[in-house]
Amino acid sequence: MNSQPLLSVDNIETFYGETQALFGISLEVGHGEVVALLGPSGAGKTTTLRSILGLTPARKGRIYFNGKDITRKPTHKIARAGVSWVPDDRRIFPSLTVARNLKLGRKRSPFHSWKMKEIFEIFTALEYLMHRDCENLSGGEMQMVAIARALLGSPGLVLLDEPTQGLAPKIVQDVMKTIKRLKVEGISVLIVEQHAQLALEVSDRAYVIGRGEMKFAGSAEELLQAGHQRRVLLGM
Amino acid sequence: MTFEELVPHLLNGLSIGLLFALIALGFTLIVGVMEVINLAHGSLFALGAYLALAVYGYLEVSEFGFPTRSQYATALIVAPLGVAAVGMGIELGLRRTYGKDPLYGLLFTFGAALVLEEAIRQRWGPTERLLRAPADVSGFIELGDIFYFKYRIFASAFAVVLILLLWVLIEKTQLGAIIKAGAHDSEMVRALGINLPVLRMFVFGLGTALAGIAGIIMAPIWGVRPHMGVDAVIPAFLIVTIGGIGSFWGSVISGIMVGLTVGMVSAYATEWSILSIYILLIVVIFFRQRGLFGKASGLDK
Amino acid sequence: MTSLRSYSNDFTKMVFVFAFLATVPLWISSVGLYDYIAIEIIIWCIYAMGYNLALGYTGLPSFGHGAFFGIGAYAMAMYQVHEGGTSLWVGLLLSILAGAGAGGLSALFMSHRRGIYFALMTIAFGQVFWFVAIKKREYTNGEDGLLNLERLPVDFGIFSLDVSSNQSMYFLGLAFFMLVVLGLWTLIHSPFGYIIQSLKQNETRTWFLGYNVHLFKWISFTLSTAISGLAGGLFALTQRSAFPDVMSLHWSGIIVMMTIVGGGLVSFWGPVLGVMFYFIMRDFLGTYTSTWILWFGVSFMAVILFEPHGIAGLWMKISQRIFKMSPGHRLLPPERTLVPTPEPSNELV
Structure with missing residues (x-):
């Protein structure tokens, strides 16, 4: 296993127009690690993901992925370097079938390529959805397609934004299982969640963001156990 | 007017409508993927016809004679490529206006339209020119009791084929899926590793090439003049407004409807038939809600 | 609100412009x-x-x-x-x-x-x-x-x-x-x-x-x-x-181009500058080449891309640097741009 972290975010400051959203955020994700990014809504979690992806590039600071500097690089190059994204609104293309949506995600990268067979193993129901139009999928189905699409991009790092949002408990369990499976395959995951409990159950480490600043960093166990500290930090 | 007398006008309307639909499809591709109203679309339509003239000149086709099939085919292939190149050049310039108010893009393409038209006027002169199709699609054909232009039937058939090919491209190929995805959500498409600037340039090239082809096909019907562009871009905008931005069949059906309207008007008041498009545009925009088929777009700002 | 000083500023400018224009017949033939x-x-x-x-x-x-x-x-x-x-x-x-x-x-x-x-x-x-x-x-x-x-x-x-x-x-x-x-x-x-x-x-x-x-x-x-x-x-x-x-659309386009190139988007006198620019191109450049109007159109396109505030905008920028003064008095915020303020974004952080 590589001693260098797979992803290293170093003191980034990000703005929306003239409004500053991130005031010096730093975090790391190691190879094969699942890391949670927690905090209340509006804290800057999604902005951090968008900065990593180059959709809302950081104005200051640096971001390194797999040994390369990806700060402010074009998004499609960052994606091709092995970063996949599952946004909180899934963003499946409604005018295409499931099969086409998945195919759009397929690309090669320095990391492990997934075969459709492997994808179907994880998402058993997906095989039957392939020719459906994406307009009428349920929330759980959409999430499944979004994650499968992300995996077909051969990621080394998957950015999951609120993966359990709006999903039924059974589907939530499926998502958790998937995340654990990714870890087994050696793929790193950065998971953004408002509902800390769930995220901490699958994560190795966690960061807590508040109002654009890093408030706390530690192992998931620490956070799960540090009772009142957790409550104060996360408002739970 | 008897029905028999009306039929040729309706057929004319149908053929113009199909060609309008072709122009509109190229136009809506660009609007869909880039939210840019390409006012230069009309000038590129004109450029198609003029580049075909240039190809004819190079192949030594006389202006009053008929080209051979292969000469025509050459023009039909080479000229749109030239148009696409110019179109992609315009897209390069447009890049600076992305993210700003769409009016900047509109102004830029407006300027491009005028510059193109002037360039055409400088190079080929202001008078009307002739662009002919091969002899075997010219002349008349008997349809029941009436004699009708062979060429218009050819033009309609060609347009139908092209429309279907375009449909196959958009609906059945990976490239088409990328274009649709890019029109819907440009951020997600980038996050999937697709090079958006290249996609946009390609779409601009494809859309403008379609306009160029339409210009060549229309030329034997409409004639070739430097300012023929306005009469192409306004119908395109009208059709896309009625049919809804991003709706393939919306554009086709609206195109045919607009064409038939022009045909009907020309049956009763020939001189004013082109004007009917402008009046229709005013009426449609005045009453416009969301078009018949499409959804709201960034143009609604 | 506008100060009395800015009114008098504007009036002075106006008087200068009128006086200048009144003298034109005296020297116009000497510039050819x-x-x-x-x-x-x-x-x-x-x-x-x-x-x-x-x-x-x-x-x-x-x-x-x-x-x-x-x-x-x-x-x-x-x-x-x-x-x-x-x-x-x-x-x-x-x-x-x-x-x-x-x-x-x-x-x-x-x-x-x-x-x-x-x-x-x-x-x-x-x-x-x-x-x-x-x-x-x-x-x-x-x-x-x-x-x-x-x-x-x-x-x-x-x-x-x-x-x-x-x-x-x-x-x-x-x-x-x-x-x-x-x-x-x-x-x-x-x-x-x-x-x-x-x-x-x-x-x-x-x-x-x-x-x-x-x-x-x-x-x-x-x-x-x-x-x-x-x-x-x-x-x-x-x-x-x-x-x-x-x-025709061609000529309607020319007034648009004149006005924007001159800086009508940010300046009261912009349109006048644009008209002057057009006629300078036509009557000076035009004596050398009949493609001058093409170049006028191209300069319009360049203005849209690089300096939408036109000649007046450029002048304001330069005079700001040279004279280190504020770019004149305006009733609304200095940037009178073409773009209306976008409605507030709903983008969540």
Whole structure:
């Protein structure tokens, strides 16, 4: 296993127009690690993901992925370097079938390529959805397609934004299982969640963001156990 | 007017409508993927016809004679490529206006339209020119009791084929899926590793090439003049407004409807038939809600 | 609010401009031009200043304004040819009313639209009017135009001034230019002016302030077409004829380009600068190459991409650096850009 972290975010400051959203955020994700990014809504979690992806590039600071500097690089190059994204609104293309949506995600990268067979193993129901139009999928189905699409991009790092949002408990369990499976395959995951409990159950480490600043960093166990500290930090 | 007398006008309307639909499809591709109203679309339509003239000149086709099939085919292939190149050049310039108010893009393409038209006027002169199709699609054909232009039937058939090919491209190929995805959500498409600037340039090239082809096909019907562009871009905008931005069949059906309207008007008041498009545009925009088929777009700002 | 000092600043500028323009006939031939061009310039300045009321101040992108200029020209021409008219005042009044009438009628359909849809409608109206001018030969004589017009004398009752010489026609044009400038300046610094500039920035906000935005857009557009009509009437007198070509999209485009290149989006005098730039290109560059208008169009495209505030904007930037002073006084925030303030973004952090 590589001693260098797979992803290293170093003191980034990000703005929306003239409004500053991130005031010096730093975090790391190691190879094969699942890391949670927690905090209340509006804290800057999604902005951090968008900065990593180059959709809302950081104005200051640096971001390194797999040994390369990806700060402010074009998004499609960052994606091709092995970063996949599952946004909180899934963003499946409604005018295409499931099969086409998945195919759009397929690309090669320095990391492990997934075969459709492997994808179907994880998402058993997906095989039957392939020719459906994406307009009428349920929330759980959409999430499944979004994650499968992300995996077909051969990621080394998957950015999951609120993966359990709006999903039924059974589907939530499926998502958790998937995340654990990714870890087994050696793929790193950065998971953004408002509902800390769930995220901490699958994560190795966690960061807590508040109002654009890093408030706390530690192992998931620490956070799960540090009772009142957790409550104060996360408002739970 | 008897029905028999009306039929040729309706057929004319149908053929113009199909060609309008072709122009509109190229136009809506660009609007869909880039939210840019390409006012230069009309000038590129004109450029198609003029580049075909240039190809004819190079192949030594006389202006009053008929080209051979292969000469025509050459023009039909080479000229749109030239148009696409110019179109992609315009897209390069447009890049600076992305993210700003769409009016900047509109102004830029407006300027491009005028510059193109002037360039055409400088190079080929202001008078009307002739662009002919091969002899075997010219002349008349008997349809029941009436004699009708062979060429218009050819033009309609060609347009139908092209429309279907375009449909196959958009609906059945990976490239088409990328274009649709890019029109819907440009951020997600980038996050999937697709090079958006290249996609946009390609779409601009494809859309403008379609306009160029339409210009060549229309030329034997409409004639070739430097300012023929306005009469192409306004119908395109009208059709896309009625049919809804991003709706393939919306554009086709609206195109045919607009064409038939022009045909009907020309049956009763020939001189004013082109004007009917402008009046229709005013009426449609005045009453416009969301078009018949499409959804709201960034143009609604 | 505007200080007294800024008013006097503006008046000084105006006086300088008027004085400068008044001297033009003295030196115009020494730069290789002649009086007729001076008249063209001053008339296009009137046209452009009126146009900018709609574009620069109210944010109405009109690509068909040539129609109203042409209608004004035809009003003067038809008054002479069909009515045998001999009064300058009546003729010009007809030009103004014709321009305003056509403009007001069009704006009835357009004033509840904005942006691209508005722009496309203006193109459509422009084409309709241009088409009518060409086809209704019984009124307009079609593409052959109405010819042999008289430059009607400036009749004040007690005495009258003959304007058949180019120099005197120029001064007539200059007189109207000064009137139009004064009128526009007053209008823009009046409550009406605040409202239209506010609605250009943000229509919704202006609605919420209680103003009937559609009405104000209609008034502003109609006033600008009235001025364009006046310019058209003067133009018909100058060239002693009226043709449909000024109503074409090509010529409507030229007024847009002049106004923006000059900096009409941010400056009161921008349109004048743009008109000057155009005529400099035409009469200096044009002596070397017939492609000069192509280059004018290209410079417009360059302005859109690199300096949308045009010549005036460039000047403001430079004078800011050189003189280290604020870029003049404006009623609203310094950046009077084409872009209205976007409605607040809903993007969540």
